[in-house]
Amino acid sequence: MNKIIEIVQDLDTNKVYQELSHPSSGGICVFVGSVREFTNNEQVMALEFETYETMALKEMDKLADTALEKWKLNKVVIKHAVGKKEVQDAVVIVGASSAHRSECFEACRFLIDTLKETVPIWKKELFKNKSVWVSAHP
Amino acid sequence: MNKIIEIVQDLDTNKVYQELSHPSSGGICVFVGSVREFTNNEQVMALEFETYETMALKEMDKLADTALEKWKLNKVVIKHAVGKKEVQDAVVIVGASSAHRSECFEACRFLIDTLKETVPIWKKELFKNKSVWVSAHP
Amino acid sequence: MDLLFFGIAKDIVGTSQLDMDFGEDSPNSVAELKQALKKRYPEFSKLTSLAIAVNSEYASDDVQLKSNDEVAIIPPVSGG
Amino acid sequence: MDLLFFGIAKDIVGTSQLDMDFGEDSPNSVAELKQALKKRYPEFSKLTSLAIAVNSEYASDDVQLKSNDEVAIIPPVSGG
Incomplete structure (x- = not known):
């Protein structure tokens, strides 16, 4: 399975790393989003994540497919955490592996941005x- | 220590991930270079890495300092393996963590390119x- | 009309799932649903954006709503 | 002159460390050392590039060599 x-x-x-590793991949790029202690100088106690799971999984799947179409990738990983997360906890992991490094860097950036x-x-x-x-109001 | x-x-x-994690970092970007099975359609049995260690550590240290000057980073990791490496083995890991994701992506790309x-x-x-x-001859 | 609410939308309405009775205003399309929601809960008009998902896919304003559709109210997303 | 060789340079010379006697041609600068090496081992001229490190720092052509310097021959690097 490539995603x-x-x-x-x-x-x-x-x-x-193991999930993205592939005999045809010379490059693996991973982005991890984690909980920061301060937002605009205000101390964050925790983050609470909620999801519409069936739809979120569908959208994440489309996102992986779009990346696999746009770049020559061997593997794609998209994972998101839900529930209460404390400072330094990982909340999202996206990654891609490819023969050469440009593709996996570009794909990884695209995955998290999108x-x-x-x-x-x-x-x-x-x-x-x-x-x-977050982002609810202008 | 930030590097x-x-x-x-x-x-x-x-x-x-643990090494790059930091309470002020919302983003961590990691690149792993690994051994590919084929180079120009020729099957690679293994790679053999050799280094001039004292100089390599100095150059890696300069590289980390340059990245820390160019971008607002909380942590930088640069590690390279030596000796014989087989297909799918990791040979290099570079990574950076920062408050926002642009900085760590740009720094990570700069680290591996340089x-x-x-x-x-x-x-x-x-x-x-x-x-x-590799690269010895034009 | 059975509706799912997430994030701030859940806070505005006070529940994550509601069989909402719009009476004579019962919305037939996504556009009409958005309008009906904003009329009943003015807080929806203050959000950065408001999207509707029908059967767990983003639905544009012209999509018609059927009685057995799963309809969800999607306030501005903020994952990652 | 004591020299360190790495990568393909080691293969060209046949050893990783050598006290090379250049006789009357003994090089005083990095530029002269490169020239002397290419003269003795024509294979060095075929490389993509050839750099010299003095005391584990890249040294430009005009750097003067002192007897107690650690001098290393750096063929094209290919880490990563």
């Missing part, structure tokens, strides 16, 4: 005295 | 009936 699509409670960053635009997952920032749905 | 520079016999891809140009490491491709020092 791995998952929505999970906890992401295992250790597995991703995931943020299309996949129905919502993030709430939990601060000390309030919580905010 | 990790190593030349090792065997690369452990599992450690890299490493290939400046760091004194040499790769010999072992084919069935011959071996070739």
